[in-house]
Amino acid sequence: MTVQTQANVAGNVADDDLPARRRRNRIRYNATQSAIVAAAIVLVVLFAFAVKEGLARHGIRFSFSFLWDAAGFDISEGKTVALEDGVWPALLNFTSDHLIAQAFVTGIFNTIKVAVLAILLSTVLGTLLGVGRLSTNWVVRNLSFWCVEFVRNTPLLIQLVFWYFAVVLHFPPIAAAAKVYGVVISQQGLYFPVPTWQGGDSVLAIGTATAFWVAILGVLFDRNGTVRWICAGAVLLLGAMMFATGIVGLDLPVASKFQARGGTSMSPEMAALLLAIVVNSASYIAEIVRGAIDALPKGQWEAAASLGLTRRDTVNDIILPQVFRVVLPSFGNQYISLTKNTALGIAIGYPELFNIYGTIANQTGHSLEGIVIVMASYLILSWAISAAVGWADRRMTRHGASR
Amino acid sequence: MIARSLKWSRHNLFAKPFDVLLSLTVIPGVLWLIWQIAGWALTVAQWDIIPQSLRVLMIGIFPVDQAWRTWVAAMIIAALLGAALGCVFAFRGRHAGGLLLVVAVALVLTGTKGLANILCVAALVALFGLSWALISRVPAARRGLVPASFVGLIAIFAVMAPPGAGLWGGLLLSILLTLVTAVVTLPIGILLAFGRRSRFSSVRWICTAYIEVMRSVPLIMVVYWIWILMPVLTPQLNLADVVRGMIGFTLFYSAYVAEYVRSGLQAVPRGQTEAARSLGMSEFDINRSIVLPQALRVVVPPLVGNVLDIFNTAPLVFIIGLTDFLRAGQMILANPQYGDRTYEVYSFLFLTYFLVGSLITFVARKLEKHLARGSR
Structure with missing residues (x-):
């Protein structure tokens, strides 16, 4: 063990010596700093050079110009941004004469589609499971515990292939499809009813619809609790009114012998990926929720009980609001890892970003450039999620502080 | 009643x-x-498929006449795992009973495979128990553990390599991948964690950027990327797929280990470093013998959880064409003769994964309690 003999203790040093020593230390610090930066730059340049050399040996040039070539392959689902009739940018189905850059956009679109749905569903399911683990009911408590344990202790990939090969592909064929509340469930995919616009361009219909959306915005963003309740009521009322007057109709899917028409559809790959990711994420979220509930001071439960609140009121009004304030950052991490997990879609052929990247790399040979794009996309997605969660977190804490 | x-x-x-x-x-x-x-x-259910295809599930397409190599590798792994367990939990008499139970279950599974296999399974469990008992009874043996684990890993590579690294597969590959990643990421992760709180802002920047980038991209992409990048960078080296996969896993999980270690470093009270500094210790000595031991103590349970994460993501090596445990199961199902045994094979895979995963979780929880006792 070396002991610093020249300890930086001011008392040992003559006063006129100190500035000189400080200057020397600063120069040494700056020199080390510059040396590290220089070494890092040299390493990066060497790396780039080696990559370029290696690619040249295979006869490939590092360039992004391949993005503007025609793709020449089809993607089974997903939209891309394209100029409609050469004028307006619009979301269109991807076809093989689109550009490779647009194929990447389709991949990002599909990834975001699954990620957003999975985030919403897994938050709800996860909170239910997490509360279920603390239920007073023995069966519910243990059932939630074992579900969470099982999912957390097995790989996501095997869950995914199980959902796909052993569950979704064993759904009945479309001719004998199961129908649940208008939802058609079959091997070829799931079909959901969607609301459709029947109001034409009448002023009354458009006005009602606008009021409906404004009310939704009010529920989401207004600071005042009473106004939020009024808005929620307005949303229900206006929604019911629009259905009742036929401004908005319901497009029900109808299954025929070979295909289903109407409604909106979800491919079997997407259904399996969504199921796997939702169930997996929900168990991690359940664990986060349970941990946060356990970490709350016992006094909160006891105070609520002494006020005569029922257990359900305690959980809804005392425990969960406090828990959500604590768990949001952990939820954010889980949302990011969920988004990254969508890359497993390649195992079952769901055309998300990584899968489309694989196709492009196979077709064009530009695998390294593609990786840069994919990496940047995932980075931006992660940053967007953590920014959104950070925003929600700040908003919630502010509310909590003012209450 | x-x-x-x-x-x-x-x-x-x-x-x-x-x-x-x-x-x-x-x-x-x-x-x-x-x-x-x-x-x-x-x-x-027709369970006969499991004993029939057990060899493929365990070691993939490794040649049958070379199977003794996999047994040797498995024994080294068993000894290492037993030793690791022995560092934390003392070996007791009732544990021996549990091990006997494991032998019994293994016998039921491999019973029809002849005497040699039965002996091998028994030796495997015995070795595990012996090294567990040895390490927990003889504390002096723990000093040799870190070098021994590196020697053990190298020995496994040496034994398994001759028939060709491309033939590695099955559960053995999953476990090997997990073990190598877990062992190698630890020093890299510690270095990255210290780098993130270095005096030099450039080092801080580089380490932070590395950790944050690795944590926001999917593992499957990193593995695939390393797999295609390696031959481009070093064409003369000609690394096997398995090694490239291990490098990808290591690069990815180093960032996670670094974050765990960093949380541990933050948990060490400032007074500790200040006291050490006032004793005149150098920064390196403070970090090595004061901060790091206390930090690692805190992060052992999350690091064990990280091992479970590695094991659970090991099936992702399918992307570079390796046959791990899950892929071996799918390979069996690809045989038209066994096409209708989907649920049997998946049940077995799920059960095995769940058993291993629960075991690791159980150890992590025990450890958490065990370590919390001292810091009260």
């Missing part, structure tokens, strides 16, 4: 109207599900 169980069910199942409703819907549902699954498992 009846009165007690009635009282129990009134408190735990039928306490409130809502509970009654919940119990009355959930209990029959669960019972029906169990009945269905048990009925399928006992009557319909």
Whole structure:
């Protein structure tokens, strides 16, 4: 063990010596700093050079110009941004004469589609499971515990292939499809009813619809609790009114012998990926929720009980609001890892970003450039999620502080 | 007895109207599900496929006449795992009973495979128990553990390499990948964690950027990327797929280990470094013998959890064409002769993964309690 003999203790040093020593230390610090930066730059340049050399040996040039070539392959689902009739940018189905850059956009679109749905569903399911683990009911408590344990202790990939090969592909064929509340469930995919616009361009219909959306915005963003309740009521009322007057109709899917028409559809790959990711994420979220509930001071439960609140009121009004304030950052991490997990879609052929990247790399040979794009996309997605969660977190804490 | 169980069910199942409703819907549902699954498992399912294809599941397409190499590798792994366990939990008499149970289960699975296999399984478990007992009874042996684990890993590579690294597969590959990643990421992760709080802002920047980038991209992409990048960078080296996969896993999980270690470093009170500094210790010595031991103590449970994460993501090596445990199962199902055994094979895979995963979780939880005791 070396002991610093020249300890930086001011008392040992003559006063006129100190500035000189400080200057020397600063120069040494700056020199080390510059040396590290220089070494890092040299390493990066060497790396780039080696990559370029290696690619040249295979006869490939590092360039992004391949993005503007025609793709020449089809993607089974997903939209891309394209100029409609050469004028307006619009979301269109991807076809093989689109550009490779647009194929990447389709991949990002599909990834975001699954990620957003999975985030919403897994938050709800996860909170239910997490509360279920603390239920007073023995069966519910243990059932939630074992579900969470099982999912957390097995790989996501095997869950995914199980959902796909052993569950979704064993759904009945479309001719004998199961129908649940208008939802058609079959091997070829799931079909959901969607609301459709029947109001034409009448002023009354458009006005009602606008009021409906404004009310939704009010529920989401207004600071005042009473106004939020009024808005929620307005949303229900206006929604019911629009259905009742036929401004908005319901497009029900109808299954025929070979295909289903109407409604909106979800491919079997997407259904399996969504199921796997939702169930997996929900168990991690359940664990986060349970941990946060356990970490709350016992006094909160006891105070609520002494006020005569029922257990359900305690959980809804005392425990969960406090828990959500604590768990949001952990939820954010889980949302990011969920988004990254969508890359497993390649195992079952769901055309998300990584899968489309694989196709492009196979077709064009530009695998390294593609990786840069994919990496940047995932980075931006992660940053967007953590920014959104950070925003929600700040908003919630502010509310909590003012209450 | 009846009165007690009635009282129990009134408190735990039928306490409130809502509970009654919940119990009355959930209990029959669960019972029906169990009945269905048990009925399928006992009557319909044809389990003979599992013993028939056990070799493929365990070691993939490794040549049969070279199988002794995999046994040697498995024994080294068993000894290392036993030693690791021995560092934390003392070996007791009842543990020996548990190990005997493991032998019994293994015998049921491999019973039809001849005497040599039975002996090998018994030796495997015995080695595990012996090294566990040795390390927990003889604390002096722990000093040699870190070098021994590196020697052990190298020995495994040396034994397994001759028939060709491309032939590695099955559960053995999953475990090897996990083990190598877990061991190699630890020093890299510690270095990165220290780099993130270095005096030099450039080092801080580089380490932070590395960790953050690695944590926001999917593992499957990193593995694939390293796999295609390696031959471009070093064409003369010609690394095997397995090694490239291990490098990808290591690069990815180093960032995670670094974050765990960093949380541990933050948990060490400032007074510790200040006290050490006032004793005149150099920064390196402070970090090595004061900060790091205390930090690692805190992060052992999350690091064990990280091992479970590595094991659970090991099937992702399918992307670079390796045959791990899950892929081996799918390979069996690809055989048209076994096409209708989907549920049997998946049940076995799920069960094995769940057993291993629960074991690791159990150890992590025990460790957490064990370590929390000292810091009260």
